[in-house]
Amino acid sequence: MANLSILAGKTYFIRTFGCQMNLHDSERVSGLLDSCGCLQASEPADADIVIFMTCCVREAADTRLYGQCSSCKSLPAPPSGRRVVAVGGCIAQRDGEGLLTNLDNVDVIFGTHSITHVADLLAAAFEQGGHQVRTEEIDTGEATDMPWHRETTYHAWVPIMTGCNNFCSYCIVPYVRGREKSRPMDEIVDEVSALVRQGVRSITLLGQNVNSYGRDQGSGPRFAELLRRVGDTGIERIYFTSSHPKDLLPETIDAMAEVPAVMPQLHLAVQSGSSRILKLMNRRYTREQYLDLVQRVRAHIPNIALTTDIIVGFPGETEEDFEQTLTLVDEAQFAQAFTFIYSKRAGTPAAEIFDPTPREVIQQRFDRLVKHVETTAYAFNQHSLDTVVPMLIEGSSKKNDRILQGKSPWNQTVHCPIPDDYETHELVGQVLDVHIDTARTWYLSGNAVGNPR
Ligand code: SAM
Ligand code: SF4
Numbered sequence: 001m002a003n004l005s006i007l008a009g010k011t012y013f014i015r016t017f018g019c020q021m022n023l024h025d026s027e028r029v030s031g032l033l034d035s036c037g038c039l040q041a042s043e044p045a046d047a048d049i050v051i052f053m054t055c056c057v058r059e060a061a062d063t064r065l066y067g068q069c070s071s072c073k074s075l076p077a078p079p080s081g082r083r084v085v086a087v088g089g090c091i092a093q094r095d096g097e098g099l100l101t102n103l104d105n106v107d108v109i110f111g112t113h114s115i116t117h118v119a120d121l122l123a124a125a126f127e128q129g130g131h132q133v134r135t136e137e138i139d140t141g142e143a144t145d146m147p148w149h150r151e152t153t154y155h156a157w158v159p160i161m162t163g164c165n166n167f168c169s170y171c172i173v174p175y176v177r178g179r180e181k182s183r184p185m186d187e188i189v190d191e192v193s194a195l196v197r198q199g200v201r202s203i204t205l206l207g208q209n210v211n212s213y214g215r216d217q218g219s220g221p222r223f224a225e226l227l228r229r230v231g232d233t234g235i236e237r238i239y240f241t242s243s244h245p246k247d248l249l250p251e252t253i254d255a256m257a258e259v260p261a262v263m264p265q266l267h268l269a270v271q272s273g274s275s276r277i278l279k280l281m282n283r284r285y286t287r288e289q290y291l292d293l294v295q296r297v298r299a300h301i302p303n304i305a306l307t308t309d310i311i312v313g314f315p316g317e318t319e320e321d322f323e324q325t326l327t328l329v330d331e332a333q334f335a336q337a338f339t340f341i342y343s344k345r346a347g348t349p350a351a352e353i354f355d356p357t358p359r360e361v362i363q364q365r366f367d368r369l370v371k372h373v374e375t376t377a378y379a380f381n382q383h384s385l386d387t388v389v390p391m392l393i394e395g396s397s398k399k400n401d402r403i404l405q406g407k408s409p410w411n412q413t414v415h416c417p418i419p420d421d422y423e424t425h426e427l428v429g430q431v432l433d434v435h436i437d438t439a440r441t442w443y444l445s446g447n448a449v450g451n452p453r
């Protein structure tokens with residue numbers, strides 16, 4: 001054990017890439033460093049400790065680390081005279097010590113299973129120098145016991161499980177995050193109750209596939225029950241992500257419809273509209289089953305904002321396969337879709353499939369898909385015109401500090417001028433009713449009705 005007191009007074013900066021799991025891991029690392037007396041810096045240049053929380057889901061995320069990490073070399077020395085650079089997250093888990101071959105200024109490497117050890121590793125780097133590396137898959141300590149530094153006062157990410165058992169053929173996540181492991185339900189409910197007492201109004205339950213929550217614990221309670229119990233804590237808004245379509249049970253749809261705090265939003269990643277490609281992707285549902293599920297969800301929650309992830313250019317995708325994705329987008333009427341060009345990930349089964357499709361064709365398909373998504377997103381937002389939407393205020397708009405920005409229950413971005421006699425900072429985390437008079441593809445805007453609450 002290194003002497004943690006060496007960390008007291010040191011400044012740190014964390015840059016996070018990738019998904020909400022990494023964001024939340026960064027909040028835990030930050031909480032741990034705060035508890036050791038470290039102070040957050042706003043720039044890498046001011047930090048004694050720079051941490052990169054990395055992602056390797058696509059090649060672009062991989063490459064970004066190398067640029068950012070190398071740029072640390074040219075920074076002036078920090079106030080304390082010595083800077084320690086640490087790499088955590090999914091690339092660290094995948095490459096471990098191998099990272100040192102290309103990144104000669106890295107001092108600490110910690111994997112996704114080792115975040116409880118970050119303070120020790122950093123202290124050892126300051127005390128002893130050399131490289132401190134820890135990426136064991138079975139590691140001691142539960143990250144969920146760690147203190148936690150939240151970025152906002154009104155919203156919290158709440159992991160309910162880690163890992164993934166699905167092994168979609170293109171995806172690296174199960175290799176870098178391990179197998180599914182659910183947190184005990186009582187622990188999650190207690191955590192949400194504590195958040196409510198601290199004034200948090202909105203939470204997002206996190207897992208790579210929340211629909212398989214509890215399955216690793218035998219015949220115990222499942223996701224639908226978790227939603228109901230979390231709904232009883234007094235939290236005002238519950239979101240969750242991600243949901244694998246093959247595991248979305250009728251009892252979960254019932255709970256979504258019946259628990260008032262569960263917001264009318266569902267992220268249901270489809271990946272492709274072609275059953276042939278879905279089979280090659282190992283997704284274990286067909287186009288027809290997906291669309292049938294969408295219909296069942298809409299029958300219970302008619303105004304739901306359905307969002308999705310779509311991959312274009314999976315190896316061997318034909319024009320016909322791709323057109324099926326376009327028609328599925330039109331039929332499902334997504335409120336939003338995260339669209340990705342397939343990225344070959346070494347070690348995954350899809351990386352072995354030969355792909356004759358030229359890069360330009362894939363790019364053109366991607367652009368066509370984006371246009372379809374923009375059309376359905378625009379259509380979804382039109383339903384909000386001339387309605388009053390409760391906006392949870394997040395801050396001011398990037399372009400104009402007299403315009404408030406927040407989220408509707410459907411997770412749409414909403415803009416509204418600041419009501420007279422208020423400043424933005426007083427309103428962050430409050431709910432304001434907004435009468436919507438403009439609905440664009442990616443946001444709504446309107447005017448305040450009544451007072452913030
Ligand atoms: N577990 C989540 C699910 O299944 O909905 C997805 C998590 S993954 C971090 C987010 C998205 O990245 C996936 O839904 C998929 O669309 C995309 N993705 C994963 N691997 C990819 C790859 N090799 N190339 C391009 N996109 C990929
Ligand atoms: Fe990746 Fe599939 Fe697991 Fe999602 S469900 S993390 S896409 S393997």
Ligand code: F3S
Pocket residue numbers: 017018019020021022054055056057089090172173176177
């Ligand atoms: Fe990336 Fe790891 Fe998330 S690979 S998308 S940060 S689970």
